[in-house]
Amino acid sequence: MKAYDELMAFQRETEALAEVAGRLGWDQETVMPRGAAPQRSEEMAAMQGVLHARNVDPRVADWLAAIDGEALDEVARAQLHHIRRGHDRATRVPGELSSRIARVTSRAQGLWAEARATDDFAAFAPVLEEVIALKREEGQALAAGGDVYDAMLDDYEPGATAETLTAMFGALRPALADLRAAVREAPQPPVLEGVFDEAAQMELTRLLATTFGYDSSIGRVDKAVHPFSSGSGLDVRITTRTNPLDPFNCFYSTIHEVGHAAYEQNIDQAYLLTPLGRGVSMGVHESQSRIYENQLGRSRAFTGWLFGKMRDAFGDFGVADAETFYRIVNRVSDGYIRTEADELQYNLHVLLRFDLERALMSGDLQVGDLEAAWNDRFEADFGYPVDKPSNGVLQDVHWSVGLFGYFPTYTLGNVYAGCLHEALRAAHPDLDDHLARGETGVATEWLRTNVQTHGGLYTPRDVIRRASGIEPSEAPLLSYLQNKFGDLYGL
């Protein structure tokens, strides 16, 4: 298969270049000198230009046309599927439109940051309208006659549709709102108090990374303003941050990012630098980070072990026993900010954004009405009003940079994590005995074998279906949350 081999050799170089471009992002957030920014933006743009030129290269279409798919095995067919998908996407969007989107979102991001700092939504609204108009145009090009929002969604979660998500999310929303209200009426656990040495936080966070199977021989942990995971294959780096008043932010950010990183590190090495060598979707990615962080990391069993480690690191920090510690870790507090939300309330934040962004994209909601729509919806689901735009409609960067269709993958990831967690518990009824000893191996090995190793071999839904043995559904997540928080708050 000469055409297949040539195409894969070409694609391998493209994947290597994509890794280089991705690492520029890591560099920028961790080690780049601040004065390098103007030069860096030209470097990034040049790399994007190289990648775009390869993605639309007419030879790719020629190779694809010359290959007889029937003669290929499952792996090769999956590789071609991803290559064809990327090539189609790149060729459908006119280069001139992509350039306009890049320019406008670059400007919009700056205006959003200013508007957030001054709590002035009106200052951001005009450029957001521009972004929406351009993204709609892009969505129409991608949809090729189909649904525009689904085409955007497909960028982050191949195969997902607004219709299926709406059904899932529609079942979640009232149940979560009820649970939230009940929890907030119950007696509250104490809050964590004290000052926690930042160097000791970093030491314990490195232990946590190792505990959850992060392989530092093919990765590294640094500090950055925002925690993230970057890269695939043999060079997957994560970042974390420290706050002397909030060690959980450091620890659970790290466990979350280790979930993302483990997915990338544990993909079958045979897929290195191929389209199958990356996590298959944002939703499946988030399922890994969330199950590491929440179902494992915030479990009663694991927090019992972590309580001991925190006492080793910080001495007596004012928490009497492991059960109290568990309740503090899982405390449900009022708050406006999605990224600071607990496991229970997080999805309500996402569902709000999903509904609003669909309405913005369809034209059912105008930008001029967005702030009021956000505030109404927030008060309906959370029971108290938004106090200022920076705590409401201006809190997230996503829309300013053109990320529409991305938010729902956060909750889809939680839904997938719920399915996987149920199957994992069935496969390993003694899981808590392990977690209580700080051993995550049975869980991470199960996830590696059933999810992570496959990379892009199966569709997102298929990989979850195969691993969990059920049709993906919100039911396991919901019953997990109801059981956990019902127990915690004596409901």
Next chain:
Amino acid sequence: MKAYDELMAFQRETEALAEVAGRLGWDQETVMPRGAAPQRSEEMAAMQGVLHARNVDPRVADWLAAIDGEALDEVARAQLHHIRRGHDRATRVPGELSSRIARVTSRAQGLWAEARATDDFAAFAPVLEEVIALKREEGQALAAGGDVYDAMLDDYEPGATAETLTAMFGALRPALADLRAAVREAPQPPVLEGVFDEAAQMELTRLLATTFGYDSSIGRVDKAVHPFSSGSGLDVRITTRTNPLDPFNCFYSTIHEVGHAAYEQNIDQAYLLTPLGRGVSMGVHESQSRIYENQLGRSRAFTGWLFGKMRDAFGDFGVADAETFYRIVNRVSDGYIRTEADELQYNLHVLLRFDLERALMSGDLQVGDLEAAWNDRFEADFGYPVDKPSNGVLQDVHWSVGLFGYFPTYTLGNVYAGCLHEALRAAHPDLDDHLARGETGVATEWLRTNVQTHGGLYTPRDVIRRASGIEPSEAPLLSYLQNKFGDLYGL
């Protein structure tokens, strides 16, 4: 000038991509996870492929042909000169030959490291023969009928020829060998003893970087196995290393690399991401690093200031006074290794390599006779025999990776530094008063204005000629060394 503008826009992207490729090298030496090496080599190769494709892009030749050079100003003509030079070079060497050289030198570097570790030149000799044969072939392609060694030299030092270098170096060698012998017969200064805290070394080395004008807002200082400077324009990073027994290694490596980095940082910002936005040659680059390190950093005046800073950092470290400290810093010791050599003996090491590599390339010297030729020459110039190949012919990586024509630029840099230093002293007769206060500003500003700001605008010889006001010659370097070491050793 549409063609000129298009060419420059294309070239600007190429320059940006070259910066990205260069930063991969920085990353590899400082922060890359060790297990990432196999993936990294594919990333590097893919970036080299992208850069090569751009350098041989036929549109470059079309643009060059369409531009009327007469209508351009001096800057634009200089830009075109560099672009044409790069394009010619890239198109003259067949891609297949470049690939073979890349493969063989990659293997040769590994074999060299093994041979050095086992002191077995015979194990390295066969692959060195392969490297020489391929580099000769490449040199013939580049020379296009001219001198093969000059064509190699031209890669690192545009315009230099073996003939002019031979004249310069021929005048240096006997004089330096005589000076070395006289110094080694004179009474010797003491040696530095003690253990110097590595964190305190790093703190002082950062102060030294700032003292010599390194701009950390567009750069950073890290530790690496080998000190180096990397990048151009707004992101120029340096590395250093620490050894508890040898703080001078850390301090003078840093000052040396700051010289390289300052050259890149101080080029006229109008040339950012253009062919003029980089140091013009290895020789001129080395002139900056050497004048910072030696003529300034190892001067009596500056070491007086450094003596005080070292006492601040390390307390009483067993050196009685500034004059003794000055003599220790400039101590001339027996030794085999070029990179550890003092200012006086360093050039004798380089001259040896220059003569041997020319003979290897012309065929006058066979690889089988190289070890003996090295040992004979070393004993003739240094007065004692080489004890083992790792202290002789196997000490440098250069030939294994195909760097022929590179060594002489080290001494050429010292020669240029000598010329610049003489002019700098004439322009600022009170320079020592400044250096004695740890103020390098008058010197670095003079170098910035007269050398660094020009980037690639003038030829290497021209930039030195304009700055120093004389035809480049070894005479100033020689009289500087004779005066300095004559004074130090009471000759």
